[in-house]
Amino acid sequence: MKKLILSLFVFLAFAFNAVAQERTITGTVTSQENEPIPGVSVKVAGSKTGAITNENGKYAILVGSSATTLTFSYLGMVEQAKTIGGSSTIDVVLVSDSKTLGEVIVTGYTTIKKSEFTGAASVIASDAIENRPVGSFTQLLQGRAPGLLANSGSGQPGSNATITIRGIKSISGAGAQPLYVIDGVPTSSGDFQSLNANDFETITVLKDANAASIYGSRAGTGVIVITTKQGKSGASQIGVRAQTGITAPPDFSRLNLMSTSELLAHEELVGLLTGSSNAAFSVPGWVWSRKNPANATRTEAELLVFDRKLDSVRNINTDITDLLFRTGVSQTYEVDASGGTANTRYFASLGYFGQDGIEKTSGLERYSARLNLTHVKNKFKMQWNTSLGYSISTSAVGDLYGNSTLNPFQMIYRAKPYDNPYLPDGTLNFGGGGSNLSLKTLANLIESNNATRDVLKRWKVNSGLTLSYEIIPNLILKNTSGLDASNVLNTTYINPDSYRGSVQTYNSGFAREGSTINSQFINTTALNYSHSFTDKHKIAAGAYFEAVRVYNKGMGFLLYNLNKALPWTGQGAAPLPTAGAATMPQNASSASSGYGIRSFFGSLQYTFDDKVSANVNVRRDGTSRIINPDNREIISWSAGAVWNVINHSFMKTKLS
Template identity: 35%
Template sequence: MKKLLRSLFVLMFIASSALAQNRTITGTVTSSEDGLPLPGVSVKVRGANIGASTGVNGKYTLAVPTSATALEFSSLGFITRTINIGTSSTIDVALTGDPKSLTEVVVTGYGVQTKREVGGAIAKVTGDQFENQPMASFEKALQGRAAGVQVTASNGIPGGAINIQVRGVGSFTGGSQPLYVVDGVQMSAVTLGGLGTQTNSLAGINSNDIASIEVLKDAASTSIYGAQGANGVVLITTKKGKAGITKFGANFYTGFVEQMRDYNVLNSQEYYQMRNEAVQNANPRFVPTRVRQAVLTEMGQPAAATDADIAAIPTYDWQDEIFKTGRVNNYELNATGGNEKTQFYASGGYQTSDATISKVDFRRANFRINVDHKATEKLSFNTNINLTNIRQNAVPLGTDGSSLGNAAFAAPLYAPYLRIYNADGSYNAPLQGILNQNVLQVADYNSGLAKTNQLVGSVSATYKILPTLSFKSFASAEYTNIMGDNYRDPRTPDGATFNGLGQVFTNARTAVQTTQTLNYGTTFGKHKIDGFAGFEYRVEQADQTSASGTGYPSFLFRNLSAAATPFGVGETYTGYRMLSYLGGAQYNYDDKYIVKVNFRYTGSSRFGANNKFGAFPGVTFAWNIDREDFMKDATWLSALKFRAGYGVTGNDGIGNFQALSLYGRNGVYNGLTGIAPANLANPDLRWEKSTGLDLGIEYGLFGNRFTGSVGVYSVDNSDLLLDQTLSSLSGFGSITTNIGAVTKRGVEVELTSNNFRSSTGGFNWSTSFVFAYATNEIKSLYDGLQQLPADVNVRVGSPLGSIFTFQYAGVNPATGRPMTYDANNNLSYNTLPADRRFVGLNFAPYTGGLNNSFSYKGIDFEFLLQYQYGQLVSDGQEVFMREVGTRAAFNTYREVYERRWTTPGQITDIPRPFNGGLESGGNVGRFQGTAGFQPTDYIRLRTVQLGYTFPKSLLNKARLSNLRVYAQGTNLLTWTNFDGYDPEFTGTATGIIPQNKNITFGLQVGF
């Protein structure tokens, strides 16, 4: 018995001694390419059967004996690394992708995957690809870099609206903007503001804080976001801190912005000649002398003016006076560092950007801090906070808010004989004609200001229940408040009407979200299993108030309280809630066969009582063919993957109360406000449904010297949301319901070539090319209709975005009258609805870009070309500019003047000048049908950057870690046949501020 007790005691002593000699090592495993955490990495003690796996955040904890000398880090698709332990208790490792694999880490929504594992269509753009570009909003970074992602600016207002379309349009009213997710925070790309101001809700994100942008394009990938995923999902990951000594960085750039182009318009003498012809053609019974006198009087000249007097009439260049050279400046500081328990990234910046028109500018101050903290071996926290203050001066508009008071719109249209200033230096106002305002005076005296304060923050806690199981609790809040005012000075024509007009508004938007998930991940042998399940709740609300007043005692008093007559006091509230249950699982066998399943069950307050919830599944499959035994002899093949995905998503892009019966204000009776029904309820209103199939091949050749992908997709959109016209007997004009179907098809190609590679700092040259083709077809409408009653362009069998108009047939050589083709292709002077025909698309089906990067020693050079093809637009400003002497005090293209019809027998496509706009037979004296449309095909030199990084040998003496100087240009050249300011815009271009070209010079310092 004593021997037995003695033996047990010895064994207990040995075991306790062994345990006492163990120590704990923690760390984070990331991708060397972009710094993103790698889950599921195997961490083992070399020579022992002791190991662990990294969690979803790339972190691990491992108890190792004191005798252990090294750890091995391995993961499918990455090169295994062995790290000596030494005396370290924290070992962070960056794994490099296997050159024979597609190992780039991709954020996929509620998790990450390696590129080799991804079975969906996901485009990725890293932060270093658009670093230091002078842009107020990061969305422009995707232009020309992601296949199937089209980015357009509605105008050149800094911080203004940006429109992104992922794989084209497939909805009538459900919108086309994707869902944006910033570090897990779902943000809506809404354009806030009012009274002529325009603020992009995403402009508060500093593009230099972004580590990567992933665009989920296919239904299988976006199905995890359910009803918000039909238009794609854009995932933004901001920079994170790294353990080690604190490193500081500073970035400064300054530059200038200029107008990209001016219109070539008439001088005063050419204007006189064209107006003379227009008045004479419209009044053939008038003798030429009478016409001459009428036109001279119209121009403010003596009726008896001689030819010499006419030749001496000065020409005033309104465009030169209105457009200016602006400035852009950016100042940033950032810091990153921490220890084994806490890592942080912090940045602060201030950016100023001018438009090319006076008093239109953008000022942004922002601060960001991201913190990761490991409280215990099992509990960790993450916090991301972004604070932004934006100040924008807006576009001064006319009394009715129309484009006629917009400086960019009016600049080329002013008649050339109109003085800009009077002899005493005061503004010449009011002016002649419908452009009666001097927009320089308007810009000087009037004001439009919007001030935005935004807070976006999130906090999460992750608890490691088991080595393979963790629980994550995530919560976020977004608050945006915009305060603005618009003042019309009584010294201007539009302000004089009211003796001064003041307007103020506030627009506050709040969104709160919480996500709770259980996450599982394990690796054994050749098998890797990951999964998660949870629920999510989101509530969003918006409040807006506005008020106006007229009758100010002086232009010196601009506060609304000084107005004699208040009016237009209003308040609106809107909001919605969403509840979702979600989950997903992935199985990976030997990095060869990967299957991933997503599911989301979502309910939204926006839809009818009978259809609050919808189910959105998705499945992807990836087959890495190059890992098959029969491919081992193909040494030239670095990687070859076939991928397929099928999924269902939804679209909830409608008003928050479209399914409800609503009442609204309806006049005032006996001093009391009347209330009447305003919206008819539809309890059966449900989601738009998108069912998509995606197939693709991804490859790498010759050690990944050449990589690329080719993908095709087909998406069937059904239950489309649309306002259905009702009988007048119902008392309502329409009701929102689910009617119609649209099918989308497309092809996407991405190619990358490492033309020259040097591992010693020599010459490097890489090229990337993206191409996309997207189209659609309307399959059905409601009640068997073949065409929408209110829109002749929406027809079954044609693409959504079709243009049906009259085919312009040119000019009758004998008379100079414009002609069109009728339905039977006969020449006609009259247009009938039946004569309309399909002539083109209002979207560009072909888009893409070409990027080249060069480096040698410390020198780097890069340029990006972006292109689009196949779009037609009718530009409101262009229509005016092509009038052939139709109205007084309006200028015209010189091309119109030089090619106009003047004599019988002349062959031209520009009609004879004609005053008043109406030719006999009903054709107007400006372009008809297709002649009013232009192709917007272009190739644009989007960015050019040249930089030099100083060698480390010099920097060490100055105690700097990095020093780089650079110069960059944006929108420097555009090759296009489009006659307007800018072929890249959304809408009709009526009253836009053109985009500008800019050149900046910058300095980056690290210490």
Template identity: 30%
Template sequence: MLIIMFLLAIALLVLLAMGEAKAATPSSPTYFYQQEITGKVSGPEGEPLEGVTVFIKNKRFGEVTTSEGTYAIKANPEDTLIFSFIGFKSREIAVGNQSSINVVLKEDIASLNEVLINAGYYTVKRRERTGNISRVTAEEIENQPVVSPLQALQGRMAGVEITSGGINPGTASSIRIRGRNSLRDEGNFPLYIIDGVPISSVPTESNSLVGSAGIDPLNNLNPNNIKSIEVLKDADATAIYGSRGANGVVLITTKTGKKTGTNLEARFYTGVSTVPRRLDLLNTAEYLEVRRQAFQNDEAEPTENNAYDLILWDQERNTDWQDFLFGGQAKTTSANLYFTGGSDLTSFRMGGSYFKQGTVYPTDYNYHKITGNFSLNHYSDNRKFKLGASINYGLDKNELAGNISLGPSVYLLPPNAPTIFNPDGSLNWEDWSNAGIDNPLEGYFNFSDIQTKSLIANINLSYEVLKGLHLKTSLGFTNYLTDESRKLPSRSYNPAENTINRSADLATQRNSWIIEPQLNYTTNLGKLETNFILGGTLQTENFTRQSLEGIGYASEALIGNLAAAESIVNAQTSNTEYRYAALFSRLGLNWDAKYYLNLTGRRDGSSRFGPNNRFANFGAIGTAWIFSEESFVQGFLPFLSFGKLRGSYGTTGNDQIGDYGYLDAYEATRGPGGLYPTSLANPDYSWEVNKKLEAGLELGFLDDRLNLGLSWYRNRSSNQLVGYPLPVTTGFGVVQANLPATVENRGFEIELTSYNINSDSFSWNTSFNLSIPKNELIRYPDIDQSSYANVYKVGYPLNITFNYNYTGLDPESGLYTFQDVNEDGRLNIEDKTLLEDRNRTFYGGLRNDFTYKGLNLQFLLEFVKQPGRLSFLNAGRPRNILTSYLNNSNYQRPTQSNEGSLAYSNAINSSVFNQDASFIRLKTISASYNLKNLASKLKLEQFQLFLNGQNLFTLTSYEGLDPESPFGGASINNLRTISGGLQLNF
């Protein structure tokens, strides 16, 4: 129903566009001579264009637009005005009886290669880049109702794999740039840089429903205030960041002010989100029949203890527990207000936003986010001195039900299970206790309040000492705080257990400052253009963690007031300091705008290593040849408008480990005056090293109307840093060490962009990306003698499982059977001889963008080829199962015996429940319409209505809730969201 309403709304926008176009059609002109024509020329985003040439066709008379984009010219009614500007498509408009003509110029396709790409410490034209950099612009980000900007990147970039952390707002998504390089999960995070300031990409710890995924450190950013996101992938692009760029770099640039005039922008939308899929589960009659069959098969007698659902519970009751648990609607509201302005020398932008999202669960909590931002750019009169400053502040409040199990334990309840609540709203303990089990929503009245605050500030100073020689300094500061308070009242738990009121508090704080002085010199010597950068980095980060529990509050109203607790227990505090220093340089050479060479070097020092291995050197070489500029190519391949070969090789490092791991560590004993060791020293472990090799081909056809990019890469990460497990007899669990293991990620990436139609009134653009990755452990000497013998295997990916060899159903017992490889009469790890690859085979996205006059329609299809597994098929237990069980003779018979449970458990570690979890998803669809006539009447620069949809439908054969979580099928990763709103520019 929501999808139908969404499509009807799109149809309404189309009708509005047709009506507006019809209303704008001029009547037959009445000619008169030498009338004055005035108007304004703007770019695609409504920005005024200064310096546009406005002239009369076939005449030599013309004018140039002012800094505000305005012009005035005298013309005859039969004349045609031509608007021309470098980098944009020229437009011809007949004068007729019009006295005011406002024009929006579109970017010229052939000029898109001139777009500047953010490469971190420098910018480079798209056509001249030697490294692999993917880019997403504001237009693609702001149309999505997401909390974190990472969620807006799914399906839009080759080589960038993003998996949602779930539907609880604030949960961190997983991002992998060209695969998993490190054996440690925490060693695979990319580097986040916001307006030149690095922030920690490690999700923040939480004890709430956010769970092990943690809190996303990018939550406090406002996606509507982001100008672009660039992802640096290969060695040439990332080596300038040294050890911090081992897993790729994510550069986020926020919007800045306009250089002319002032503008007030208001953007508002509201929407509703629902869970898009349901498991196909048994109804009460089917479920009870399977349960009775289990007792028959086991030749067991049903009793109130083992068959409470058959004896104690209502045999006619039929509850849809999925609808009960996640059948609600999560409402979303977003409001943004920005004020921009400036002159030729100074521009600014300031604004704020409010975002609120509810939940689909049967709880009363919301996620709130408030952000504020300010940016300033100023030049001196002679333009030698430049000052740039930006401040981004975010505050969010996340209210979650602290200990509720909102998963299969609830939505797989028997359909005839009793109610969760009593008529007065309290938890129903009696009916569940009679069956000898707890209420499945035990902990329902628990309350968690998670607040995070983020401040990111940056100042850039630049002075041109001599022509082409600039001295620069970047100063950055970040402050990130989380404060989590959990209240656990006794009424959340069975009163028979005499539970007392409790609370748990967790607070963390990250402070970081960074100074990066730079020297930048650019010069031209004939056909040779040279760019040289020399810089340094000094960074300090402090991390503090505090946790404690309060117990024995006299009343629920006092929970959280630690002074009212009977006692404080498990109080812990820790403080760590991380220091980082580096020297870096870059030499970029360009000969005749055809041959490019980029040399990068960096020397890093990290406090996470011992004195013997504290420093390391990293570097890269990148090269490119624009062969389409060669005369012999132009004559031989006239249809080729652009052609470039590029390649790169280099090394980056990795120091993503805990602090002080090279030292012995001790903790105080519970009794006074004592210490006991908690970790062993290893002063000799050193950096992981990632060697990256890449080759690429970029082609443009038909005046760049069709653009193709092909990339092949091979990344090898060696000298793996891990917490190496130790025997129990040592008294220590692990010791930090380097393993002689090498992990390789290789693959192909294809990017295709086509400008199918590009006329004045209608345009249609298509972009496509495909990634074919391969992950492999290519070296690990003597792995069979290590503690990782049953975790990894040389020649296979890191993400594998060791499985039993399934041998079919036992004809007598009807239970699953498996091969006893060593014939010792039991199944254990030694019998798990089959290896299963759990990685994606390929993934990508297809985007189309249509524009007809003031109407714009765009959609993105995300597709993934991957294996999966589903295990909701344990028939015979007091737990619902999939209806597919009823018509499949390959599953074991219903049973609740111990033998049957063991067989089912072994089946989960085999191929029995494997499924194809591939999918195609309509990730986003958005429609917008600019009401130009209405905007003109209201004296507005822009009046835009828009309608957005996200995750509207998914095509897949996978039977789980969301194929994005392909193993287990229990997670809901994405909500279906429909939102609509308006944008006003004053």
């Protein structure tokens, strides 16, 4: 016995010593610009222990007594190893991989070598987003660029992520999104579900005051510049892409919800503890319980009936996940062609993308096309980039009702596991008059899904024509004319010949349609000069004039009392009854708006020996959105320098 006690003591002492030697290392990973880097892989060298930095660049990792080194790795950065030693805090600054120094920064107006760019920018190559089965490429930006945070607040296929670059700029502008520019033409941040991200070549994220001085006040929350694929001279190349994938619903078992037997026992216990009467607590586990004082005077025959009812309910364990959710299937089919001669090159693509949402009423279909042409003749160059997209987004019906028993995500934890939505003949047990003893909530939800259509259809076109001519050596005159337009039709219908339709206003369905047309015309004229002197001095200058005109038009209607013979249209909707008074016709509404922006801006850059670069940008914007003539003109400027030997930079901006 003494030996056993001694052995147990030694074992506990050894185990305590082993645990005592484990400790947690914390720290922050930042870039050279002192920006936190989310998504950095932190590992204990020689083991499988690892961690990932959060959106603030912070990490915490548990290391054992034998651990000596932590490694930090991130795409586009040089991997670093840090000795653990006796410190419990290890902060790391990751530097850009030297292999990327030859990259260029595309600002939308010009291109600059990354080593000469004085602002803060990150370049995301096409392979980071290509062949990813998502409806909007914004969902793929998380972890791709330091200082950029992408949050997807919805599981709806094609929904855009909310992008935040270097934090929220103001309380009133907390929801403002970056300016997106495709091949020099600004585009709406809400239309990416209609564009094919596999056509993108590069994505450049401009983050600081330099971006504001280039694009003005529109760049207050950053700029994301996109270039699309271009053809290359040579034999024609044809590519075909087919891809399929699945999306599984969440593992709702993690909620650790009660089974029917557990819930019935819980209901009985709550009834006993609270002394609830049948009227106040009418749930099967208590109403039909022999322990319920209200049943003390019942006969044995009546109690046996209650026992059979409880046994019947106890055998019902509805799989709510299988009832309301599914494994979504995504499909991609594309064909592209590129090629050309030394003078004329082309890139063209056609694509289809389809994705089922995990909620049974949601999904997305997209049809896309692109044609990019480039023609060069002596000193003249023409480039035409055009994309066309059409998308059909079917929204989850439950989103219409929010915090409601008609929302499937709510019903995962609100529904009773003994709620059977079907009658013995297989039809839905929907309708009014449901209670905790005769549940109809799940059946009403399914009936509502079957009786409702919430569809958004979107046409999208983005096109730009750029003409340039070299007037004299190193002096180029360039003009870009562009159009970005979309037409969105949002329709919501509830079948008038349904239970859900019968409980709408005037008891006969519901129809809502809204159509919006958003268009943006832009014309940018530029005069650019660049020249190198004695192989050490390089100068680049540009003068620009830009005009933007925006038109918006919206119209819609809201109808009740629909024609049951035409359930998915407003045609034949009856006038609204007014309790004996004269009938009142149904109404529609419309609105329109527009504004213009006129801008003058210029840039000057000097580089010495590919080591030291200095840059100045000045921009003056005027807009018709501001009525007061004293405030409608805005001047923004920035100045910066970078010394590549020590990678030091500074930036200043002033708005007036």
